[in-house]
Amino acid sequence: MRRRPDTELIVLARQGSIEAAEILFDRYWTHAWKAAYAVTADRSLADDAAQEGIEKAFGALGRFDETRPFAPWLKRIVVNRAIDHLRRYRRVEALHDEQRALHRWEVGDSVEEDLRSWVVADAVAALGSSKRLVVVLHYWLDLPLEEIAGVLGLPVGTVASRLARAKAELRAALEEDRVV
Amino acid sequence: MSSELEQRLREARETLPDPDSAATREARSRALATIRERRSRRVRVAAVVAVLVAALLGLGLAEASFLREPFKTSTPTTSRIVDRTFVCAHGPLGDLQEIEARAGRGIRETRSQWKQLPFAVVAAGRATSSISQWGSLAHSFAWITAGDPAATTTIDSAWRKTGVPATLGVSLRACKRATSRVALSAAGLSGGGASPFGEEFDCPTPRRFLVRVRAVLSSPASLRTRESFLATRVAVRDARLAVRTLTGRALVYAETFGSGKTRLFTAGGCFRE
Numbered sequence: 092m093r094r095r096p097d098t099e100l101i102v103l104a105r106q107g108s109i110e111a112a113e114i115l116f117d118r119y120w121t122h123a124w125k126a127a128y129a130v131t132a133d134r135s136l137a138d139d140a141a142q143e144g145i146e147k148a149f150g151a152l153g154r155f156d157e158t159r160p161f162a163p164w165l166k167r168i169v170v171n172r173a174i175d176h177l178r179r180y181r182r183v184e185a186l187h188d189e190q191r192a193l194h195r196w197e198v199g200d201s202v203e204e205d206l207r208s209w210v211v212a213d214a215v216a217a218l219g220s221s222k223r224l225v226v227v228l229h230y231w232l233d234l235p236l237e238e239i240a241g242v243l244g245l246p247v248g249t250v251a252s253r254l255a256r257a258k259a260e261l262r263a264a265l266e267e268d269r270v271v
Numbered sequence: 272m273s274s275e276l277e278q279r280l281r282e283a284r285e286t287l288p289d290p291d292s293a294a295t296r297e298a299r300s301r302a303l304a305t306i307r308e309r310r311s312r313r314v315r316v317a318a319v320v321a322v323l324v325a326a327l328l329g330l331g332l333a334e335a336s337f338l339r340e341p342f343k344t345s346t347p348t349t350s351r352i353v354d355r356t357f358v359c360a361h362g363p364l365g366d367l368q369e370i371e372a373r374a375g376r377g378i379r380e381t382r383s384q385w386k387q388l389p390f391a392v393v394a395a396g397r398a399t400s401s402i403s404q405w406g407s408l409a410h411s412f413a414w415i416t417a418g419d420p421a422a423t424t425t426i427d428s429a430w431r432k433t434g435v436p437a438t439l440g441v442s443l444r445a446c447k448r449a450t451s452r453v454a455l456s457a458a459g460l461s462g463g464g465a466s467p468f469g470e471e472f473d474c475p476t477p478r479r480f481l482v483r484v485r486a487v488l489s490s491p492a493s494l495r496t497r498e499s500f501l502a503t504r505v506a507v508r509d510a511r512l513a514v515r516t517l518t519g520r521a522l523v524y525a526e527t528f529g530s531g532k533t534r535l536f537t538a539g540g541c542f543r544e
Contacts, residue, residue: 107310
């Protein structure tokens with residue numbers, strides 16, 4: 092079956108098409124939730140942030156410029172909500188335990204690669220929250236430094252130096268684990 | 272070296288977990304509700320335009336039935352997810368500015384029948400009575416359970432009666448709907464699994480505080496007014512209840528599960544009864 096383009100779905104959803112909205116939801120919900128989880132490292136906060144983000148995005152479809160891609164717009168809304176939640180609940184440090192690990196606990200077909208990625212995800216989770224945020228926003232959510240500076244309300248230079256310190260910390264930890 | 276690290280970092284995002292099905296269902300229902308609202312707005316606008324055109328064409332405003340009755344807003348929808356936040360105040364249920372958080376693990380009578388449902392109650396900190404059918408729940412701000420009650424099933428160890436008047440409820444005397452965000456999280460609180468005999472804590476609170484109830488029901492239902500409660504009798508699969516101050520400080524967090532497990536967490540200022 093033909094994959095209906097986002098633009099078409101957005102126009103239909105704006106007109107009140109539930110079917111189009113369902114397809115859009117199914118296409119982007121998991122991405123939105125993962126973005127919220129990457130930022131918050133907490134399932135409850137991620138549920139709230141992703142739900143509010145996608146609700147806000149669907150409510151604002153009338154203002155969305157459909158000539159631009161939908162996914163980055165939704166991601167920005169969700170990331171902003173997730174950061175708001177983090178600030179509100181003052182999750183300064185993400186706990187590093189089984190409940191709070193950033194990665195899932197099922198291995199796929201390539202066990203070795205999964206385990207190596209788990210080690211990396213664990214090392215990211217173990218960073219202080221300010222460093223973890225810039226790493227996650229840059230490497231997992233593909234936000235450029237300027238945009239990270241915007242969402243965190245920091246100068247670009249501060250974001251860049253925070254990222255450099257985070258990478259140095261990660262490199263030391265992963266060299267010890269022989270992952271890099 | 273740096274590029275290898277960056278590559279490993281990018282690969283690691285593939286390990287992020289997936290959302291659970293309850294969160295997905297709730298998000299879907301909330302997102303689609305905004306589209307339905309958009310559609311009903313369009314219909315209302317179209318109706319108003321049609322009426323105005325009809326009136327201008329001389330059909331007579333008196334015949335325009337749309338103007339004689341208020342436009343209907345969306346009908347109450349039934350859903351398997353109940354997720355409501357309320358602001359509650361002490362006055363209607365007593366002047367003592369503390370809440371009582373009670374919770375107990377479920378007790379099975381037989382494999383398929385409950386003697387006591389897993390439950391968590393947040394009630395006014397005052398003596399309870401069991402004069403009405405609501406028993407100790409009469410002084411509750413909110414309560415959650417899990418499991419399918421039989422005629423002889425009980426909830427809340429402070430209550431000796433049998434029968435469950437509602438599997439989930441919120442006091443309409445003491446609580447009003449709120450739009451504030453309340454995290455369903457035990458972060459900053461201490462506690463854990465509740466025993467079948469019940470746990471009870473008293474927690475000092477400000478005069479007004481926030482309560483959020485989130486439950487997955489076994490079948491779609493809407494909350495209905497039952498005496499002075501907004502409640503349902505539909506069995507709950509699992510539920511969460513959080514109490515926070517208006518400034519966001521966590522006071523109580525509880526979870527009930529269909530397996531019978533109940534977890535209760537309270538703030539440092541609470542003390543065990």
